[in-house]
Amino acid sequence: MLKQWYKSGSPYIWLNAGAIAISMIMVVGLIGLIAVRGLSHFWPAAVIETTYTVPDEEPVRLLGTVRRSETVTATVVREAGFYVPEDQMIVTRHLLQLGNRDITSRDFAWYIGDHMGEWTYPENALVLERMTWGNFYGYLEAILEDGEVVAEGEAAWDELYERVARAVDLRQQILQIERYDIGGIAYQQEQIRLAQRRLELRGEDTPEAMAELEEQHAALQEEYEELDLHRNDLRRQMDRDSVRAETAEGRTVTIAMSDIVRAARPNVMSFGEKIGHYVDSFKEFVFDYPREANTEGGIFPAIFGTVLMVIVMSIIVTPVGVLAAIYLREYARQGPFTRLIRICVNNLAGVPSIVFGVFGLGFFVYFLGGAIDDQFFQAAQPAPTFGRPGLFWASLTLALLTLPVVIVATEEGLSRIPKSVREGSLALGATKAETIWRTVVPMAAPAMMTGLILAVARAAGEVAPLMLVGVVKLAPNLPMDGNFPYLHLDRSFMHLGFHIYDVGFQSPNVEAARPLVYATALTLVLIIIVLNLTAIAIRNRLREKFKSDSD
Amino acid sequence: MTKPATDTTSATMENNAREVGSTPERHVPNLTPEFRRDAPKGATTEAIDLSKETPCFQLNALNLHYGSNHALCDVSMMIPHKRITAFIGPSGCGKSSLLRCLNRMNDLIDIAQISGEILLDGQDIYSKNVDVPELRRRIGMVFQKPNPFPKSIYENVAYGLRIQGVRRKSVIDETVERSLRHAALWDEVKDRLKSPAMELSGGQQQRLVIARAIAIEPEVILLDEPCSALDPIATAKVEELMMQLKENYTLVIVTHNMQQAARVGDYCAFMYMGELIEYDTAEVMFQKPSKKQTEDYITGRFG
Numbered sequence: 001m002l003k004q005w006y007k008s009g010s011p012y013i014w015l016n017a018g019a020i021a022i023s024m025i026m027v028v029g030l031i032g033l034i035a036v037r038g039l040s041h042f043w044p045a046a047v048i049e050t051t052y053t054v055p056d057e058e059p060v061r062l063l064g065t066v067r068r069s070e071t072v073t074a075t076v077v078r079e080a081g082f083y084v085p086e087d088q089m090i091v092t093r094h095l096l097q098l099g100n101r102d103i104t105s106r107d108f109a110w111y112i113g114d115h116m117g118e119w120t121y122p123e124n125a126l127v128l129e130r131m132t133w134g135n136f137y138g139y140l141e142a143i144l145e146d147g148e149v150v151a152e153g154e155a156a157w158d159e160l161y162e163r164v165a166r167a168v169d170l171r172q173q174i175l176q177i178e179r180y181d182i183g184g185i186a187y188q189q190e191q192i193r194l195a196q197r198r199l200e201l202r203g204e205d206t207p208e209a210m211a212e213l214e215e216q217h218a219a220l221q222e223e224y225e226e227l228d229l230h231r232n233d234l235r236r237q238m239d240r241d242s243v244r245a246e247t248a249e250g251r252t253v254t255i256a257m258s259d260i261v262r263a264a265r266p267n268v269m270s271f272g273e274k275i276g277h278y279v280d281s282f283k284e285f286v287f288d289y290p291r292e293a294n295t296e297g298g299i300f301p302a303i304f305g306t307v308l309m310v311i312v313m314s315i316i317v318t319p320v321g322v323l324a325a326i327y328l329r330e331y332a333r334q335g336p337f338t339r340l341i342r343i344c345v346n347n348l349a350g351v352p353s354i355v356f357g358v359f360g361l362g363f364f365v366y367f368l369g370g371a372i373d374d375q376f377f378q379a380a381q382p383a384p385t386f387g388r389p390g391l392f393w394a395s396l397t398l399a400l401l402t403l404p405v406v407i408v409a410t411e412e413g414l415s416r417i418p419k420s421v422r423e424g425s426l427a428l429g430a431t432k433a434e435t436i437w438r439t440v441v442p443m444a445a446p447a448m449m450t451g452l453i454l455a456v457a458r459a460a461g462e463v464a465p466l467m468l469v470g471v472v473k474l475a476p477n478l479p480m481d482g483n484f485p486y487l488h489l490d491r492s493f494m495h496l497g498f499h500i501y502d503v504g505f506q507s508p509n510v511e512a513a514r515p516l517v518y519a520t521a522l523t524l525v526l527i528i529i530v531l532n533l534t535a536i537a538i539r540n541r542l543r544e545k546f547k548s549d550s551d
Numbered sequence: 552m553t554k555p556a557t558d559t560t561s562a563t564m565e566n567n568a569r570e571v572g573s574t575p576e577r578h579v580p581n582l583t584p585e586f587r588r589d590a591p592k593g594a595t596t597e598a599i600d601l602s603k604e605t606p607c608f609q610l611n612a613l614n615l616h617y618g619s620n621h622a623l624c625d626v627s628m629m630i631p632h633k634r635i636t637a638f639i640g641p642s643g644c645g646k647s648s649l650l651r652c653l654n655r656m657n658d659l660i661d662i663a664q665i666s667g668e669i670l671l672d673g674q675d676i677y678s679k680n681v682d683v684p685e686l687r688r689r690i691g692m693v694f695q696k697p698n699p700f701p702k703s704i705y706e707n708v709a710y711g712l713r714i715q716g717v718r719r720k721s722v723i724d725e726t727v728e729r730s731l732r733h734a735a736l737w738d739e740v741k742d743r744l745k746s747p748a749m750e751l752s753g754g755q756q757q758r759l760v761i762a763r764a765i766a767i768e769p770e771v772i773l774l775d776e777p778c779s780a781l782d783p784i785a786t787a788k789v790e791e792l793m794m795q796l797k798e799n800y801t802l803v804i805v806t807h808n809m810q811q812a813a814r815v816g817d818y819c820a821f822m823y824m825g826e827l828i829e830y831d832t833a834e835v836m837f838q839k840p841s842k843k844q845t846e847d848y849i850t851g852r853f854g
Contacts, residue, residue: 333661420698424760427654428711428767429688438714439700546701 031525038522041515042281044266044274047125047137048096049248051117054083059117063125063137063248064098065266067108067511082112095511099127099135100247107134108511121267126245128255129262131291134512136255138245140265144254145241160263163241167257170238177231180482185224187483192217197379285519294474294503295513299520304478305391305471305493306460306527312395312489313402313459314452320399321406321455322441322448328407329414330436342411349404357465360397365389365469385490391479392489394470398462402455409454413447414440443546449539453532460528463497471495473502496524599817599832604631606670607771607801608653613667615648615825617660622648624825625667630818635793635802637816637833639809641848645825646805650773653803654690655683671771688715691764695776697756699748699763704731704740707748707759711767726766734762735792754785761792765800772796774804778811790815809849813837821845 005011045065053059070093074084077091084091092113101107128136143151143159151159192213199205199213241257261284264277288298332338369387377385386392417440425435463471472492479491500520507513608630615623623645630636638646648657655676657663668675676686688711699707708727717723727744731737736758740751748759757777764772774793778786793802793815806812812819816833821844829836829845840846 418698420694420696421700423656423659423692423694424698424700424763425710426659426684427656427687427692427694428714428763429684430710430714431684434684434714438710443701 031522034518034522034525038515038518038520039282041519042278042285044127044264044269044277046121047127047266048119049122049125050119052111052115053117054115061248061250062096062098062111062116063122063139064096065127065137066094067097068095069093069113077112080110082110084112084114088114097135097137097511098248099137100133101509102133103247103251103253104249107509123265123268125265125267126243127264127266128243128245128260129264129296130255131259131261134292134296134509136245136253138247138253140243140245141252142244143241144244147242149244157265160243163257164260164263167238167241167260168262170234171258174231174234174238177227177234181227182224182231183477183481184483185220185227189217189220192220194379201378285516286523290474293508294499295507295509295516299494299496299499299516299523301475301478302494302496302499302520303523303527304480305475306496306524307531308479309391309395309398309466309470309493309495310456310460310531312391313398314456316395317399317402317406317455318448318452321403321451322410324403325407325410325414326436326441329411330432330440345404345407349408352464353401353462354464354468356397356401357468360393360400360465360469361389364393364396369393388490389468389470389472389492390490391470391493394466394493395489397465397469398459401462401465402459405454405458406448406451409451410444410448413444413450416447417443442542445542445546446539449535449542453535453539456531456535457528460524460531461497463495463501466495466498471498473498473506496520496527500524599634601629601631601818601830601832604629604634606630607632607672608803609670609673611668611670613649613652613669614665615645615652615657616662616664617648618662622825623652626825626827627667628820628827628830630801630803632801633797633799634817635797635804635815636818636820637812638803638805638820638822639807639812639848640822640828642807644822646820646822647775649822650692650775650803650805653771653773654687654692656687656692658683688767689769690771690773691767691769692773693757693760693764693775693777696780697753697760699751699756699759701747701749703745704748704751704759705744708763708766710763715767730762730766731759733765733796734758735788735795736762752785754781754788757781757785757789758792761789761796765796769800771801771803774802776805776807779807786811809837821848823848 047063047065049061049063051059052062072091072093074088074091077084077093082091082093093110094113094116095108095110097108098104098106122139124139126136126138126140128138130136140156140160141152142149143156143163196205196210196213199209235258238258239256243255243257243260243263244252245255246252262277262280266274269277285298286303287300289300290302291297328338328341332341365388369384369390373381373385373387421439421443422435425439426432430438470492472494475492475494477488477491479488479493480486481488500517503513503520504510504517606629608628610626610628610630613623613626614621626645626649638649640646651657652665652669653676657665665677669677671686671690675681700710702710705727708730709723712723712726717726728737728741731740736755739755740759748756751759757780761772761777777793778789781789790811793804796802797817804812804815813833818831819833819836820830821828821836821840821842823844829840829842831841835841836845837849840849846852
């Protein structure tokens with residue numbers, strides 16, 4: 001009976017199906033977990049108010065959102081320093097986000113469920129997302145303009161939303177001025193300084209030439225001062241309003257409108273308003289710059305850096321890998337030496353990535369970069385230009401890291417092109433080179449794309465070597481901007497993988513950063529998926545075009 | 552299938568071949584009337600004689616080694632101009648190797664070593680100053696399995712021209728049409744020249760490959776078992792095509808099918824173990840072969 005079943009082949013089917021099922025569960029589960037944890041962060045959760053009474057202590061009023069709840073054994077809780085009655089075995093505890101880090105210095109705290117009073121959802125509970133010190137939780141009292149109360153009670157809410165929008169708009173203008181206008185001027189001034197230095201080095205620093213540059217510099221300075229005045233004006237306008245609110249402890253605080261990013265009234269907001277709030281927060285996350293040591297704000301520079309680095313890497317690795325594979329497969333005499341090269345290439349794929357990072361730092365950054373600086377960027381010295389970690393070196397290091405993948409995949413593709421097709425081409429009087437470029441390479445193009453897909457997936461997810469050759473915690477400028485030459489390959493950049501590490505493990509406020517880690521991880525996965533889907537789409541088009549018996 | 556008018560010489564030849572072939576021994580299948588074909592109009596009716604032919608290829612003491620394997624031993628023969636010369640022999644006898652020597656396809660095999668000489672119109676094709684791609688342009692080749700490129704039908708035929716650097720669209724269009732017509736494929740594909748060649752049937756692919764070969768107007772066409780992967784109807788069409796091509800080209804064909812050799816061949820060479828055993832007109836070969844080995848092979852006693 002069992003033998004019959006075994007012979008029927010169904011155990012293999014079950015085994016294979018089982019393996020697929022396990023893989024699917026793992027992949028879907030992982031992405032699902034990341035997605036749920038990451039995406040729920042932007043939802044305006046309800047704010048609870050409750051009284052917390054530890055026996056023999058004064059009751060305290062709590063106001064905040066429940067971030068997590070868990071049921072644990074009493075021992076664990078007792079060891080953490082909480083009071084639990086002797087006979088109780090199991091305890092439910094809640095992690096509350098209380099905010100107000102500037103006032104209470106307790107952003108997040110665990111509370112025992114049994115000591116909590118009834119949970120109520122006060123209508124005038126206010127949540128403010130601030131530029132500094134994280135969230136504020138409290139009860140809205142009044143809106144002030146130049147210190148004078150302009151609205152109180154229910155009317156204050158409409159006033160609040162309006163004035164927050166105004167402040168946000170002003171802040172955008174200020175940022176615009178700082179980032180693009182003033183940034184551009186600073187860049188041009190630096191270029192002038194370098195031009196002066198170049199003249200000096202060449203001994204051509206005639207007074208006239210220097211004076212001319214000096215004049216340009218002064219003109220820019222004037223422009224800057226004008227912008228600065230305008231900026232200060234905007235700042236003053238932003239400082240006009242403030243919000244008065246009461247904290248859970250009963251303290252009254254005044255918060256400047258210029259400090260507020262977003263205001264919410266989660267217990268009253270309709271579903272539609274919550275969606276609006278969600279979309280708004282999510283947009284900020286994807287398209288904005290980080291704040292507060294990366295624990296708040298957006299991850300746009302990291303997304304930008306990751307994608308740009310992968311693109312530059314692809315541009316470097318594809319031609320090199322493909323040409324190497326073509327030589328190895330089509331031209332090189334097959335023998336012990338080519339076998340040795342293949343072994344080396346394959347082993348290269350197994351070298352720990354941090355080793356590539358060290359190599360990149362030592363060879364590319366210090367040696368090559370230093371030589372380039374000595375040769376072409378003397379004016380900027382002693383400050384390094386290419387002699388410091390940057391986008392180009394990171395891309396080059398990752399290109400080296402992914403080279404074996406491209407070579408192996410391309411070789412595989414080339415070896416699958418049937419001999420008959422090559423002979424057909426040669427028999428028509430094509431030379432070997434013509435045969436390769438007109439027939440063999442186009443037919444192997446899908447395989448090359450496969451190699452590139454694998455390379456991109458690997459490169460986008462790599463972190464360790466990047467820390468050494470160009471990725472930083474916070475890059476002041478994007479590697480691409482409006483200043484000539486637009487693409488600044490020498491600049492260091494931000495990267496999603498490193499951002500995850502930094503926010504998750506180097507952050508001063510772990511609990512606040514946790515959802516961001518998930519959200520950032522989700523973004524990274526999505527970007528890899530998008531990059532891969534693009535490459536797969538191209539590959540399928542190529543496959544369709546060069547469909548042959550061999551596929 | 553069209554049945555061209557019967558021609559006496561070929562008919563006799565074929566009947567004879569059939570007589571020999573239908574001896575009680577094994578292997579040689581009876582040709583059913585459907586698949587029997589006679590030479591088309593315009594085929595030579597006068598008796599042919601090797602000594603009166605213009606030589607196209609002249610092979611002198613040709614030896615081919617694949618490493619330690621001696622694939623061709625001292626082959627000397629003359630392949631005549633604008634005739635169909637068929638090579639027959641058991642598998643591994645060297646007939647395909649010999650064919651591949653004629654357009655230097657063996658150059659691609661690292662271990663192949665060749666000695667002796669092959670003259671094409673009096674020029675040694677293995678001399679140092681021969682431009683091999685140019686040589687291969689003059690000597691087209693059709694392979695056992697149809698091997699169209701994974702491109703459109705049009706691009707397949709245009710490939711050889713594009714290699715030669717022809718860019719004028721009018722020239723290419725014209726050549727493609729002429730070649731496809733010549734290969735008796737035009738009517739079947741004229742409405743879908745841009746569709747992939749891989750979508751054609753096996754027989755159509757083989758005719759496409761022939762069209763591709765004649766598009767660059769070679770002097771010689773080598774056919775390496777061109778019909779072995781085709782069904783009888785497709786085979787018939789390709790054979791018919793070969794009879795037409797003989798008007799303009801020298802054809803050399805390797806085949807396992809002795810009926811085919813008898814049907815299309817003007818001359819026939821029997822090879823065995825790398826040696827040329829017998830070489831004569833097909834008529835003589837299939838009616839009264841002079842060597843015992845040849846007779847044994849064509850009557851199916853071995854091989």
